[in-house]
Amino acid sequence: xxxxxxxxxxxxxxxxxxxxxxxxxxxxxxxxxxxxxxxxxxxxxxxxxxxxxxxxxxxxxxxxxxxxxxxxxxxxxxxxxxxxxxxxxxxxxxxxxxxxxxxxxxxxxxxxxxxxxxxxxxxxxxxxxxxxxxxxxxxxxxxxxxxxxxxxxxxxxxxxxxxxxxxxxxxxxxxxxxxxxxxxxxxxxxxxxxxxxxxxxxxxxxxxxxxxxxxxxxxxxxxxxxxxxxxxxxxxxxxxxxxxxxxxxxxxxxxxxxxx
Amino acid sequence: xxxxxxxxxxxxxxxxxxxxxxxxxxxxxxxxxxxxxxxxxxxxxxxxxxxxxxxxxxxxxxxxxxxxxxxxxxxxxxxxxxxxxxxxxxxxxxxxxxxxxxxxxxxxxxxxxxxxxxxxxxxxxxxxxxxxxxxxxxxxxxxxxxxxxxxxxxxxxxxxxxxxxxxxxxxxxxxxxxxxxxxxxxxxxxxxxxxxxxxxxxxxxxxxxxxxxxxxxxxxxxxxxxxxxxxxxxxxxxxxxxxxxxxxxxxxxxxxxxxxxxxxxxxxxxxxxxxxxxxxxxxxxxxxxxxxxxxxxxxxxxxxxxxxxxxxxxxxxxxxxx
Numbered sequence: 001x002x003x004x005x006x007x008x009x010x011x012x013x014x015x016x017x018x019x020x021x022x023x024x025x026x027x028x029x030x031x032x033x034x035x036x037x038x039x040x041x042x043x044x045x046x047x048x049x050x051x052x053x054x055x056x057x058x059x060x061x062x063x064x065x066x067x068x069x070x071x072x073x074x075x076x077x078x079x080x081x082x083x084x085x086x087x088x089x090x091x092x093x094x095x096x097x098x099x100x101x102x103x104x105x106x107x108x109x110x111x112x113x114x115x116x117x118x119x120x121x122x123x124x125x126x127x128x129x130x131x132x133x134x135x136x137x138x139x140x141x142x143x144x145x146x147x148x149x150x151x152x153x154x155x156x157x158x159x160x161x162x163x164x165x166x167x168x169x170x171x172x173x174x175x176x177x178x179x180x181x182x183x184x185x186x187x188x189x190x191x192x193x194x195x196x197x198x199x200x201x202x203x204x205x206x207x208x209x210x211x212x213x214x215x216x217x218x219x220x221x222x223x224x225x226x227x228x229x230x231x232x233x234x235x236x237x238x239x240x241x242x243x244x245x246x247x248x249x250x251x252x253x254x255x256x257x258x259x260x
Numbered sequence: 261x262x263x264x265x266x267x268x269x270x271x272x273x274x275x276x277x278x279x280x281x282x283x284x285x286x287x288x289x290x291x292x293x294x295x296x297x298x299x300x301x302x303x304x305x306x307x308x309x310x311x312x313x314x315x316x317x318x319x320x321x322x323x324x325x326x327x328x329x330x331x332x333x334x335x336x337x338x339x340x341x342x343x344x345x346x347x348x349x350x351x352x353x354x355x356x357x358x359x360x361x362x363x364x365x366x367x368x369x370x371x372x373x374x375x376x377x378x379x380x381x382x383x384x385x386x387x388x389x390x391x392x393x394x395x396x397x398x399x400x401x402x403x404x405x406x407x408x409x410x411x412x413x414x415x416x417x418x419x420x421x422x423x424x425x426x427x428x429x430x431x432x433x434x435x436x437x438x439x440x441x442x443x444x445x446x447x448x449x450x451x452x453x454x455x456x457x458x459x460x461x462x463x464x465x466x467x468x469x470x471x472x473x474x475x476x477x478x479x480x481x482x483x484x485x486x487x488x489x490x491x492x493x494x495x496x497x498x499x500x501x502x503x504x505x506x507x508x509x510x511x512x513x514x515x516x517x518x519x520x521x522x523x524x525x526x527x528x529x530x531x532x533x534x535x536x537x538x539x540x541x542x543x544x545x546x547x548x549x550x551x552x553x554x555x556x557x558x559x560x561x562x563x564x565x566x567x568x569x570x571x572x573x574x575x576x577x578x579x580x581x582x
Contacts, residue, residue, distance in 0.1 A: 052477055079480025085477075091335035091469050092524040102467050106479035111460040113527055138524075158478070 002065070003027045004080075004162055004193050005051065010060035012046055017126060019058060020046055021214055026222040028195060030161060033188045033209035035225075036197040039237055042214045044197040045086075045166050051195065052164050053085045061152040078106035082155025088147055093138035096150050100125055103157030125156040129183070145176035156192075163187065165196040166191040169203070181206055201234055201242070213237065229255070263317070266539050268570055269354075270313050270546040280344050287309075287338055307441075312549070313542065315503065317441045318451050320510060320541020321534045322500040326493035327511025328518060328533045329458055332469040332526060334397055340512035341497040344397075345404040349378025352408050355415045355428045364443060367386040368502040375498030378404055380491065405504055433557030434505040443503050450499040454492040455534065461489060462526040507541075508559045509566030516573045 011022035020043040028034055038044045049055045053069055064080055065245040069202040072111045082103070101114050101122040108114065114122075126132045129149045134142055135154060139150055147203040148168060155163045168184070181203060186196050188209075198204070203209045204225050211228050215237045221228045234255060246253050271287075272280040285295045286302040323341065330339050341347055353374025357367035385400035412428075419425040458465070464485050467475050474483050497511070518533030544565065548556045 054473065054476055073479075074476065074481055075479040078477060081477070083474075083477035085473060088474075089471060091471070092332070092337070093517070094466065094524045098466070098523075098525045102463075102470070102478060104465075105467055110464060110481070110485065113463045 002030070003063075004030050004032075004065065006063040006066075007051070008061050008063065010047075010050060010062065011058045012043065012050055012055065013058045013160050016058070019218075021218055021220065022059075024060070024220045025029070026212055028162065028193050030193050031188050031191045032193050033184060033207050034193075034195045034212055035204040035207060035209050036195065036212045036214075037199075037201060037204065037237070038197075038214035039216050039239070040199075042216065042218065044214065047214070048164050048166055048195065048197055052081055054083075054172055055075050075106045078158065078160075080161055082158045082160030082163045084151045084155055084163060084168060086166040086168075088139075090140045092142040096126070096131070096139050096142070097122055097135040097138050099139045099150060100154045100157050103154040103159075106158065107161060122153075122157045122161075125153040129153040144171045145173070145179070148172065148180055149178075149183070152187075161191070162193045162195065165194065167197050167199065169198065169200070177203075178206075201229065202227065205253050205255060208213075263535060263539055263542070267313055267317065268375065270316075270542055271305055273546055273550050274304065275549075276300065281425070284327040305365065311441045311444055312439050312545065314552075315436050315444055316541045316545035317442070317538040318447065319436070319500040319504050319507070320514075320537040320544075321455065322447075322451055322496040322537075323507060323510040324514035324518070324537025324540070325455060325458060325530065325534045326496040326500075328515035328526070328530055329465060329489055329493040330511070331515055332465045333486060333493075335469055335471060336397065337516065338398070338512075339401075340419055340509075341507060342506075342511065343405070344382045344401045345378035345408055346375040346494055346497045347501055347506050348405045348408040348412065349374035349376070350377075350413050350498045351432060351506055352415070353498075354431060354502055354505075355412060356421075358427050358431070359419060359425055368446060371502030372498040375501070375550060376491070376494050378408060379494050381491075387558060400474070431505040432559075434445050434559045434562075435548075435555060435557055436504055437555045439503065439551070444508050447499045447503055450495055454496045457488065457492050457582060458496075459530060459534075461485065462530045464528070465526045504558065504582050506559060507562055509562040509570070510537060510541060511571065513570045514564045516570070520573060520576065542567070 005028040007024055007026050010024040011019050013019045024047065036044050036047065041244065046055060050057050054055050064077065065071065069077055088149060097119070101119055103116040103125065104121060123132070123135065126135055129152060131149050131153065134146060134150065141146065142150070153161070170178050172180060184196065185207060187194055209225065210223065211225045213228060213233065215233065229244065231242060231244050234244070241258055242255055243258050244253055244255055271297045272278060272283045282298050282301045283305055286297055286305050288295050303315050330341055330344060331337050338580040350371040353370035353372070354367050382397070382401045385403065386396040389396065405500040414429055416425055419428060464480060467478055467480050468486060468489065472482060502564045513538040515533050517536050518529045523531040542560045544558060548558055548561055
């Protein structure tokens with residue numbers, strides 16, 4: 001299958017000197033999920049932002065469908081990559097539908113306004129997220145979990161084939177966390193590639209995905225989770241003892257702390 | 261429709277005569293119909309009242325629209341063109357032109373340059389302090405506005421008391437009493453071009469109101485769109501203010517009214533805001549010239565009407581503001 005996103009020797013620095021991370025190489029294929037793990041402040045979100053071209057890398061390049069993203073107009077990048085930020089900070093009370101329809105922006109001219117076709121596309125995205133009932137509600141007055149779904153619906157309306165999510169479960173209760181993971185799994189089954197950051201290694205196991213890890217020596221690891229995640233790596237990365245155990249009955253590996 | 265009716269009513273009101281039949285007759289006669297005409301009425305309607313009515317409609321529309329745009333772009337429903345210092349910048353520019361004894365074209369140019377410069381400095385301060393919160397922007401506007409009012413005070417201090425100072429003070433209260441047809445012609449192109457551009461960009465302005473990060477991930481050329489939008493809105497305010505002087509409240513209150521009627525989506529609320537602003541200003545200016553035998557400065561009336569109206573709107577929206 002064709003590579004959707006290819007990251008080559010990527011390095012980033014805020015001040016041009018000290019590099020937050022360097023020598024990052026990996027690929028994302030259509031329909032693939034990649035979980036980005038790492039301790040606090042190691043640069044997970046920064047890396048994600050480099051992939052979305054929200055930040056300029058110090059060196060290296062990001063190829064989108066084989067073309068260097070740095071040479072592409074913002075519109076072309078946005079036609080392929082959707083971004084779901086950790087938190088939305090609503091300023092005006094647009095309705096959910098008015099918000100989701102803005103996903104059409106990269107497909108319209110600067111002076112063009114969305115027509116019936118674009119509203120239908122937004123409605124279809126809401127339907128796919130099973131939140132059609134929210135369409136006419138102000139997006140300032142729905143729950144955090146619903147807001148997360150609305151944000152993903154917009155990426156779908158954007159027709160993005162790669163969706164980047166910055167800690168999509170950060171502000172959600174446990175039930176909603178699992179629902180969002182379920183959604184991510186569904187998206188992947190439909191052919192969307194998803195790259196997300198997370199603080200919970202167990203989510204990688206739940207998603208049964210590839211994983212990218214920046215450990216606390218700023219060394220980058222990438223591959224199927226079975227090859228990357230070890231008790232040693234996890235314990236070292238988070239600075240607390242962690243176990244990887246196969247749980248009989250549910251027949252999957254879990255990442256747990258043995259005790260406090 | 262409401263606007264056209266308002267224009268007709270306003271044309272009928274004034275010191276000379278308040279007979280709407282006579283007014284209707286002079287209008288019909290100008291349109292080529294054979295009706296009895298009072299020549300004095302004809303002159304009053306077309307040379308005195310009409311420029312003024314058109315000016316109030318245009319200026320109301322300009323101030324309201326630019327207020328709506330500022331609120332969206334700066335993600336803050338409490339921002340008005342005054343708050344960002346555009347009006348005080350324009351005031352300093354216009355006063356400088358008055359002190360230099362310059363004509364309308366120069367005064368308008370100075371007011372515009374002052375307005376743009378003020379909003380530029382205001383938006384620069386949060387960037388320099390690396391704190392781009394809305395609160396910082398509002399504080400920055402207060403700083404720039406405060407500084408400019410001192411500059412204005414110096415200008416008043418050195419101004420010739422009888423002529424220049426009087427002009428500046430009168431200018432600052434806002435009035436359309438001495439409006440002339442060619443002044444209208446000077447700001448009309450600005451009104452036409454900038455309003456059209458802003459209305460065309462109204463959907464992109466929705467996206468700008470989500471903040472930089474979201475706008476960029478939607479592939480919006482942020483700098484380009486925001487620059488066009490801010491320049492247009494500042495140009496509207498600066499031009500309006502250069503003709504009428506400072507008029508408070510309109511740019512803050514009317515956008516709220518527009519959103520209350522049309523919802524937050526700017527593709528609907530911006531045209532509404534423009535229309536409501538036009539009607540509101542027409543009403544205010546008509547009151548200003550008819551209530552008493554002397555002209556009432558516009559800012560006094562917009563304050564008296566606008567402030568309670570704003571309180572009422574906040575009361576209606578109180579649950580949304582939590």
